[in-house]
Amino acid sequence: VLLLYSIALGLIVGRLSGGRVRNLEHVRFAWWRLALAGLLVQLLLFADPIQERIGAAGPAIYVASTLLVMASLMRNLRLPGLVIVALGAALNLVAVLANGGYMPSSPAAWLELTGTAAVPVAHYSNVVLIGSGTLFPFLGDIFVFPRPLPMATAFSIGDVLIAIGAVVFLVAAMRGGARVPPPRAGMHTEVVPR
Amino acid sequence: MIDWETHRMSRYKDLALRLAVVAAFVLVLAAPLRW
Numbered sequence: 612v613l614l615l616y617s618i619a620l621g622l623i624v625g626r627l628s629g630g631r632v633r634n635l636e637h638v639r640f641a642w643w644r645l646a647l648a649g650l651l652v653q654l655l656l657f658a659d660p661i662q663e664r665i666g667a668a669g670p671a672i673y674v675a676s677t678l679l680v681m682a683s684l685m686r687n688l689r690l691p692g693l694v695i696v697a698l699g700a701a702l703n704l705v706a707v708l709a710n711g712g713y714m715p716s717s718p719a720a721w722l723e724l725t726g727t728a729a730v731p732v733a734h735y736s737n738v739v740l741i742g743s744g745t746l747f748p749f750l751g752d753i754f755v756f757p758r759p760l761p762m763a764t765a766f767s768i769g770d771v772l773i774a775i776g777a778v779v780f781l782v783a784a785m786r787g788g789a790r791v792p793p794p795r796a797g798m799h800t801e802v803v804p805r
Numbered sequence: 806m807i808d809w810e811t812h813r814m815s816r817y818k819d820l821a822l823r824l825a826v827v828a829a830f831v832l833v834l835a836a837p838l839r840w
Contacts, residue, residue, distance in 0.1 A: 614835040618827060636819040643826045650829035680833040683826075693830070700834035766835070773835040777827060 617774035621781025630785025638789045641686040649679035662734045669735035670712025677704065690789050692779030699772025706750035706767065713739035715751030720765035723755050 622632065640646070653676050655661055656669065665672070681700055687693050707714050716738045718728035725731055730738045741748045752765035783789055 614831045615828070617831060618824070632820065633816070635823045636816060638823050640823065640826050643822070646826045646829040646833075647822075649833050650825070653833055677833055680829050684830055684834065696830055696834065700830075703834060770835040773831055777831045781827065 614770065614774055614777070617777045618781065621778040622785070624778060625782040625785030628782060628786065630782060630787070632785060634785050634787045634789075635781075637787075638690065638784050640683070640690075642683040646680050646683035649676040649683070652676035652679070656735075662736075665735045670737070673737045674707065674712045677707070690780060691783035692776040692781075695776030695779060696773050697776075699769040699774075699776060702750050702769035702772065703767055704769075706747050706769070707737070709746040710739060713737055714767070715739055715741045715745045715748050716765050717741050717748075717751060717753045720752060720755045724763060724765065 626632070652672065656665065656672055656676065662669075681697075681704065684693060684697055684700060688697060703714065714737055716730060718740050721730060721740075722728040728740070730736055730740060732738070738752065739745075741751055741753075745751070750767060750769065752767050752770075754766050754768075754771075756763045756766070780789070
């Protein structure tokens with residue numbers, strides 16, 4: 612939920628810099644159904660009734676749905692900012708895949724957030740505390756937002772890149788920079804009858 | 806005659822779909838759905 616701030620920030624900066632929300636209507640995403648399918652699977656996966664029952668299948672479903680969205684993203688790298696999003700997503704994915712489908716998360720970060728050095732969840736979670744066996748701990752959730760912010764949580768270097776990329780994309784798209792480029796002159800010769 | 810109501814609904818749908826795709830990129834890949 613925290614990263615929704617980047618979408619809000621992108622919309623505000625885009626508007627202040629003279630862009631229009633309605634310009635987003637013209638963005639052509641390839642494989643967009645794949646991205647929405649991945650989002651839907653994760654919304655279901657982390658809903659309480661399923662989270663309680665998912666058990667050992669959780670990490671596989673989590674990684675598979677993340678890969679669906681990643682595939683959609685990779686098809687859209689020509690759009691502004693999405694290369695930055697992809698770089699951040701790749702860093703997060705390295706951390707998750709190297710640790711069995713779980714994102715390593717700093718006990719110190721949780722101690723700062725909640726007063727307890729534990730992930731505050733009773734059932735399936737895609738987060739595991741960083742320990743001696745953790746690979747790429749520096750790619751895990753090692754930062755925390757300042758406490759007064761609502762919905763504060765721990766976040767990673769990859770998350771920061773994703774947030775920056777999302778803001779860049781939204782601002783560019785609102786300013787009309789994400790339209791499909793017109794065909795190059797000479798590729799299409801239209802005969803206009805007079 | 807242009808059905809303005811349908812026209813407007815279709816535009817909102819276009820916009821909502823695109824914002825949902827951006828939300829998928831940000832939410833799933835940055836995974837704030839991890840708790």
